[in-house]
Amino acid sequence: MDFQLTEDQRALKSGVRELLEGRFGADALREAAAGSGLPSLDRDLWRELGDAGFFSLRLPEAEGGVGLGLAEAVLAFEEAGRVLLMGPLVSTFLAARNVTGAAQGVTVVTAASGGLVPWLDAADVALGDVLGAVPLWSVDPLTPLHRVPVPSASSEAEAEAEADLLLAAEQLGSAAKTCELAVRYARERTQFGQPIGAFQAVKQLCAQMLVRAEVARGAVYAAAVTGDVLEIAGAKLLADDAAVRNARDCLQVHGGMGFTWEAEVHLHLKRAWVRAGLGRSAAGAEEELAAAL
Secondary structure, eight states: OOOSOOHHHHHHHHHHHHHHHHHSOHHHHHHHHHSSSSOOOOHHHHHHHHHTTSTTTTSOGGGTSOOOOHHHHHHHHHHHHHTTOOSOHHHHHHTTTTSTTTTTTSSOEEEOBTTEEETTTTOSEEESOOTTOEEEOOSSTTOOEEEOSSOOOOSOHHHHHHHHHHHHHHHHHHHHHHHHHHHHHHHHOEETTEEGGGSHHHHHHHHHHHHHHHHHHHHHHHHHHHOOHHHHHHHHHHHHHHHHHHHHHHHHHHGGGGGSTTOSHHHHHHHHHHHHTSSSOHHHHHHHHHHHO
16 A cells, blocks of 8 residues: 555645745744743744635535545645644534534634643634533743633544544654654754754654654554544544654753743743643543554
8 A cells, every 4th residue: 555645735735835834934923922921823824824714624525615635635634734734723613513613713722631721811612512611821922721620521423533543643744844853963963063953862862753753654544545543542642752852952952042932942842841741641542552452
């Protein structure tokens, strides 16, 4: 079986990257992070994503959608993860068929996930039981959170699995981006008259980051093809680990520079922590996989 991306898939990935980097690049990310108070959702960008077909990727063409599959959705969300795009992307995407305006980016939809509700105040529609949700201090300054007192058990296992896979795709995008940031900085930063990337310790960190990202990529892409619940659990587990550990190693390569607001590295770590708390937890994924062995 050929697991290489098709020409159309590469074009989709490239198109989404061009759109997001043009509208929410590194400068826009830093500007949003530097703002005081809670971040605000860019409704114009949300509608632009809707016009571009981001939220309607999986809707049939007869319903005004793009008519693509889960694999293509994963590629789009991977690109969203690279730029740390703000907002409840997964819940709005999954609600595109059932909530009026979600597919067009006009209606912002959030949902309880893992006991947390991202962007509750900014959302037009909140799915699931969010009664009594209380504001929660978020480690990520670009993801406002609420916590629900008692997470409700959902019978929508298929929808939950798809949400986990899309979260894993975002984590994959972040893991790949922090690897690139570390390699770039290691080439530019000099010490003792040579780039720090020439030192064995830094080389090993960057190599480990690449391995984590590519292992997670294989798991996420494979799960997107099969749609198997257990494979999605494994993909989420690997992608969460890659995003968090790569961001930590990227911070180590950057040194003190990585903690400054001028750098985006620390924002990747904070978002990775938040995403790891959404959907299926690492402990839950491990138990499911162990039980299936």
